[in-house]
Amino acid sequence: MHKKDYQTINETLYTEVLDNGLTVYLLPKADFHKTYGLFSTDYGSIDNEFVPNGQKDFVKVPDGLAHFLEHKLFEKETGDVFQDFGKQGASANAFTSFTKTSYLFSATTNIKENLLTLLDFVQAPYFTEATVEKEKGIIGQEIQMYEDDPNWRQFFGIIGNLYPEHPLHIDIAGTVESIAEITAEDLYLCYNTFYHPGNMTLFVVGNIDPEEMMTWIRDNQEQKEFPAFQPIQRKKIEEKQAIIPRSDLKMPVTRPKAVLGIKGSLDHLPESGRELLRFKTAMDLLFQLLLGNTSQNYLRLYNDGIIDDTFDFEYNLDRSYHFADFAGDTDDPASFFHEVQKILLGYQKDPEISQENLSLLKKKMLGKYFQSLNSLEYIANQFTQNLFGDTTLFDVPEIIQSIELEDIYKVGAALIQKEAFSEFVIAPESE
Template sequence: MNKKEYTQINEILYTETLENGLKVYLLPKNDYHKTYGLFTTNYGSIDNEFIPLGEKDFVKVPDGIAHFLEHKMFEKEDGDVFQKFGQQGASANAFTSFTKTSYLFSTTDKVEENLETLLNFVQEPYFTKETVEKEKGIIGQEIQMYLDDPNWRLFFGIIGNLYPKHPLHIDIAGTVESISEITAEDLYTCYNTFYHPSNMNLFLVGKMDPETMIAFIRENQGKKTFAKAVPIARHFPEETASDIIRESSVKMSISKSKVLVGLKGLDELPSDGFELMKYKTTANLLLQLLFGNTSKNYLNLYNAGLLDDSFSYEFNLDRSYHFADFGGDSDRPEELAERIEEILLDVEKSEELTEVNLALLKKKMIGKYFQSLNSLEYIANQFSQSLYGEVTLFDMISVIESIQLSDIRLLAEGFIRAEGLSRFYMYPKQ
């Protein structure tokens, strides 16, 4: 087992890759009473076209199947896994993103017992025609709930403009039509391909003895047999800037118009883990410099009555995509979109990009990071989302400190391009 000390944050991370390929990460925090376990597969909603394990040709599975599979994993022949965790004094949950599916528990007692439950239920699939059909109605209601959420529709509206071919634009849960096509055989095909230990990682944080814990995990995994690990071949449609939909809109039952300006990354991303985390962090700092609530840009837009407290911005980066979006509620959404685009395209002349502003934001980011590390829940949920090869969430201080104003300007030059821009409006029905 490897041991890495992070002296700046006073943490020690233990790592080991087991014989079956499973990557294990242990972060002892013995001052805490609670322990979190997170079991994650590198498989999400965008992975709907791939070569199944043991086959040679690509197949395309129904949209929403990763999320559907997550739901079905908790139902076993002998009952519901949630109940078992409850009986053992733990709470459990799961979530599916565009690129990952995670299963987790938290407990103050019986850590090994709950960890064994987590490992076993995720590694013992059980799907039948009857249980699959029953789940379609439940997830169909969940899909409809999201379709009625204006902000959810707004977000997927701009993604649909930026990525009209890529499966990123499809709701993580799929559509009522797409999930109606899912079969138990489809679930087993996806499970056998993406839930191999070599495509997964296990992260534990909280009260534990790392040597005892890794021995327990080795024993659990050593009792199980898995197919030989092979690289997973995924396929995504090729897209160019010309495929971007420049503007679209929808009407919903809302009281105030909404707008999102999207910016699709057309530049090449670094392949090195540290540099990739640095790119993402630099992009976040750039957006804060330009649109943070202490920036002149934000205050000017606010004083002009173009935005209110609903205004937000975010940068998203994962395998096969990266983009930013900006916007919120506005009585003059077209004018707000115009001003946002002007700020972005005039970034070279921006008065916001100064050494003083960057230094302040870096201090603020480091402060929030230290504060977040007090939460085991934050660490558990963010660790797998911030894993770039050997670079982890705990390298963030080094990443932030390495960023210079020249890095901000260089990223802005490559990332902010007029041909990458799009707008999505949402108007009241009446």
């Protein structure tokens, strides 16, 4: 077991790759009562075309299958796994993103029992055509619920403009039509390809003894047999269609909702995990400098009534995509787009990007980061999402401190191109 001390944050991370390929991370936190376990696979909604384990040809599965599989893994022939966790004093959950699926529990007692329940239920699939058909109605209702959510439609609206051919633009849950096509055979096909320990990570954080915890995990995994791991072949996504510059939608909203997106080129991304996290962090700093709620740009737009408290932005970087979006409710979408795009395109000469502002913002970002480490839930949920090769969530302070003004300008040049912008508006139905 490898031990790494992060002296800046006074944390020690234990890591081991088991014989079956499973990568285990353990973070003891003696001052906490609760323990979180997070079991994740590098498989999400965009992974719908791949070569199944043991085969040679690519297959395409229905959209929404990763999310559907997440739901079905909790149901066993003996009953619902949620009830097992409940009897053991734990709460359990799961979530599917574009690139990952994670299963987790949190508990203050019966940690060994809950950990083994987590490992065993994820590693013992049970799908039948009858249970699959039953789930279609449940997930269909979930899809329709999201279709009525303006914020959800706003997010996927801009992704649809930026990535009209990439599976990224399809709702993580799929569509009512696509999930109707899912069979038990499809679920086993994806499970046997993506749920191999060699494609998975286990992260446990809390009041644990790492040696004891690792012994429980090793013993559990040694009792199970898995085929040899084959590197997963995902279909390379060929994007021939250009960005859609503008699209609109009408919904029962009281005010227009506008979102401006920027699509990043994969050619401009660094290759190493550490540099990718550094790139992402520098991009977050760039946008905070330009449009954060303490910037002069934000205050001007707010005072002019172009944006309000709903204004927000985020930068997403993951396997096969990276983009930024700037969204909010506004009475004047045209001015919203013009002003925000003008600020972004003028980043090189913007007085907000200064050494003084960067130093202050880095201190603020570090303070927020250290405060977040007081939440085991935050650590558990963010650790897997911020795993860039050997670089982890705990390398973030060092990365923040290393970023200079030239890095801010460099990432800006890699993303902010006039032809990379797109606009999406949700207008009130009465207009």
